Amino acid sequence: MKNNIFGNKLLLPIIIVLIATAGVGVYSYSTQVTAQMTSLGQVANSVQKLYPIGIPLAERADTIDGVNLTLLSYSDQSETIDRSTGSSKSKIDSGKARLELKYGVQGINDMIVGTITNTGKNTIYLKSFVIFGQTSEGMEPLNAYLVDASYSPESFGNIPKPTITSVIAITPDNSYSGYIVGKWNSAGMPIQSFSIGAVYQYDVNSQEYLPDNNWSIAVTETKTP
Amino acid sequence: MTKNNFKKTLTILTMIALIATSVSLSNPIQDASATKTRACTTNSSPKGVDSVSTTEVWVANDGGTLQKFTALSTGCTVTPYTVNGDPHFIDRATSTQVQFTNHVNNKITYFDPSTSSKIDCTSSNINSPDDIDSDTASAQYATSYNNGKLIKTVKGTSTCTITSFTAPDTGANLEGVDKSTDVSGFLVIDQANKKLLKFNTSTNSFSVCTTFSQIPWFVADDSAQDVAWVTFNSEQKIRAIGTLSCLVAETSPTTPTSTNQPFDIAVVSGNKVAVTFNDTPNIGFYSVSTHAWTTDDWSSDCSGCTGFGIDALYSTGDYYAALRGTTSKIVKGVF
Numbered sequence: 001m002k003n004n005i006f007g008n009k010l011l012l013p014i015i016i017v018l019i020a021t022a023g024v025g026v027y028s029y030s031t032q033v034t035a036q037m038t039s040l041g042q043v044a045n046s047v048q049k050l051y052p053i054g055i056p057l058a059e060r061a062d063t064i065d066g067v068n069l070t071l072l073s074y075s076d077q078s079e080t081i082d083r084s085t086g087s088s089k090s091k092i093d094s095g096k097a098r099l100e101l102k103y104g105v106q107g108i109n110d111m112i113v114g115t116i117t118n119t120g121k122n123t124i125y126l127k128s129f130v131i132f133g134q135t136s137e138g139m140e141p142l143n144a145y146l147v148d149a150s151y152s153p154e155s156f157g158n159i160p161k162p163t164i165t166s167v168i169a170i171t172p173d174n175s176y177s178g179y180i181v182g183k184w185n186s187a188g189m190p191i192q193s194f195s196i197g198a199v200y201q202y203d204v205n206s207q208e209y210l211p212d213n214n215w216s217i218a219v220t221e222t223k224t225p
Numbered sequence: 226m227t228k229n230n231f232k233k234t235l236t237i238l239t240m241i242a243l244i245a246t247s248v249s250l251s252n253p254i255q256d257a258s259a260t261k262t263r264a265c266t267t268n269s270s271p272k273g274v275d276s277v278s279t280t281e282v283w284v285a286n287d288g289g290t291l292q293k294f295t296a297l298s299t300g301c302t303v304t305p306y307t308v309n310g311d312p313h314f315i316d317r318a319t320s321t322q323v324q325f326t327n328h329v330n331n332k333i334t335y336f337d338p339s340t341s342s343k344i345d346c347t348s349s350n351i352n353s354p355d356d357i358d359s360d361t362a363s364a365q366y367a368t369s370y371n372n373g374k375l376i377k378t379v380k381g382t383s384t385c386t387i388t389s390f391t392a393p394d395t396g397a398n399l400e401g402v403d404k405s406t407d408v409s410g411f412l413v414i415d416q417a418n419k420k421l422l423k424f425n426t427s428t429n430s431f432s433v434c435t436t437f438s439q440i441p442w443f444v445a446d447d448s449a450q451d452v453a454w455v456t457f458n459s460e461q462k463i464r465a466i467g468t469l470s471c472l473v474a475e476t477s478p479t480t481p482t483s484t485n486q487p488f489d490i491a492v493v494s495g496n497k498v499a500v501t502f503n504d505t506p507n508i509g510f511y512s513v514s515t516h517a518w519t520t521d522d523w524s525s526d527c528s529g530c531t532g533f534g535i536d537a538l539y540s541t542g543d544y545y546a547a548l549r550g551t552t553s554k555i556v557k558g559v560f
Binding site: 040041042043044045046047048049079081127128130132134137138139140141143145148149150152154155156157159195196197199201220222 | 436437438
């Protein structure tokens, strides 16, 4: 038993000190976490949002300004909300659209490209088209408003005027794109994950744009380059 | 092992256990579990929940009743009130004033439990009223879902005054609403346009806080922490948004498979929230300190149920939620 560590009197205080140190270490870590926890709002409200100006493109593109684009992801699934119940209603058969997210490198900069294509039978009316950028920590400081038809200086306040502020009609098989170029950081962290969201409407019964009688459909796609 | 060595070993193991226990108790990382306290069966179909205190919790039932639970810590004492219609979300302002939205009947109704009297607020501007919250006891704000309006109601002696404010976007569908001192008014969700809006009650004007990539559902303000929390049902995530900067400060991981789609949300304490799911009888918790989901599983108490309204008491960490099913339950737990 002399070889048993518990049989050595010197080891007893050492073990206790080591365990106590580990305990303090864990507690110190938890204290740091608590400090971070209480500062979430401070962090959120001290970090400046980034609003890169988007560049519109009235077509789908595989190359922009000589930059070859890689398709990161795409989605054919739209989601809408049932106006009578407020519940989610997905995967409708008409008024379809495809959303694509593409990525390219221009010098030291990233090029992020979003494209929406009308894959249905009716004209769709694009109301909102925004590229989002996220850090690895889940913070989303980058919003590039490519299209927002509801823009007014009063309602947008400090948000810069979107590139396009009117509804864009997209006929079947046609596309609309928008892109941003840059290298973005926020609070010392690189923005490495991008997503794109679109809101469009289409008329159920005719080709006319009747805002109060249309479906509102949201499409989203996310991908990390 | 000799007797002496056995004693030493036992002593050391006991010390290790004591130290480990003290570390465990002092470590807030391990706080991410809740205690299920009570599950009260209700023969109604519960929707909205408003917890006033540990001894007063109001529930709106879509079968036309309101319920006041007065002892959920110790039992299921309940007082039912028949109000008819289709109560949806509920907010109790004073002991003589409880207001609720009538989802189908396009009314916002004031109910006085002391006299069981009602005042119905009706207007062509109210179209499928949804969530409701009080500014002060004298003014309530409710979302009108189908026409994208925020409805302000003020109770009078026998009638009410109604004022409507139209959201900026065409085709808006307003869902969640929550008072926020940080924005001098209310935070409002526009589902159709995927926006979080601010409504300033001094200027009676909307402004865009932020646009999301996904469809938002409900919002819970935590002005003490300068953030607000928003649920994203189909994406199965929630986000924390700075109420001053409108920056998305944190995006949760996807909810666990067993938990699924977040619906209503309530702040249980600083930077900790509880959510219901509209496809499971679980209550989910998300803490900024752990960046992870934990769950209270109520499936054994409410088999096949789905969550609806939830409210919490910031001071105690108690949550109260409505679980709908064949045998619906009002549940209480402590985070």
